[in-house]
Amino acid sequence: MHNELVDDGFMVIAVAIDEAVDEVRVLADGITYPVLMDPNHLLTETYAISNVPAVVWIDEQGRIARPNANEFGSDMFSEFTGRTCQGHFDQIRAWVHDGVVPDDADSEIADLDEDEIAARLHFRLAAHLRRAGNEEGAARHFDAAAELAPLDFTVVRAAMPLRGESPFGEEFFKLLEEYQAAGSPFHGITPA
């Protein structure tokens, strides 16, 4: 998408809500647009992002043309999500070429509540303590974060590799099940 539209005043900016720079480097192999690291989850605070992937359309003036949406960049997970990325790509082409935004661009995104905000700060504190070698303190704050925002993937799933758990293992499927049972509470648009 970036390469197709780069001469039309469009670009992709990718931000990894992640501290595993080597693993992100593998994912970013061959990519020509900026790939930024956000180990402190700044974007989850300022854009109310609660799961990935999340895309935000930002226009030339820095206004949000379409808020947080759960769109994928490939069909790698299509079997899992029941969606393909083609629809989103066509919408981006219409936006770049004709300035047309989809009807869901007016969607209101629910603000984070106090617990969800506090969970993000506990996560940041836990990640800091872990990097400083304070495993016990880190565990305490990862636990506090998960208690405050138990269905937030940027809080609970992001902590899994930092706690020695697999983000694709049993803990993840348990989280996914609870998330779906709660109606998949994503802060943003979840296209049908």
Added chain:
Amino acid sequence: MTTITILGDEVATATVEWADGRPLIDPDALSAAVGWTLKPEGLCRGDQCVLVGDGSAIRVGDKLDLAAVANAVDQPTVIDPDASVVVLGQPNATRQAALRDRQAPDFTLTDLDGTVRSLSDYAGKKRLLVAFSSW
């Protein structure tokens, strides 16, 4: 007096006294710690000032209560006295400007080569911001 780490826009250190789990800081040290300066007109950062009345809500003796300062400027905090760390979150107004007023918050992060980049470096383009992860 103990040294604490403050995780805000930057990582800073400050010397504080603890009172009932609340860090108290010398007013002269506030700016280096949290980016806000106490002036006669209020708490100020850049050209922005937040009124604090007579200051009684943020003062404890000749010190300032860091948590009360953060509250006054509408930045959330988490305080861990055992680890001597204070996390100072992004202003709630920044996120509300994104959600309500559709103003994209600017951010500055490093790329995979360690180069510092901001969203605003690319103003004038239509930008697809993609948040992703390896987890």
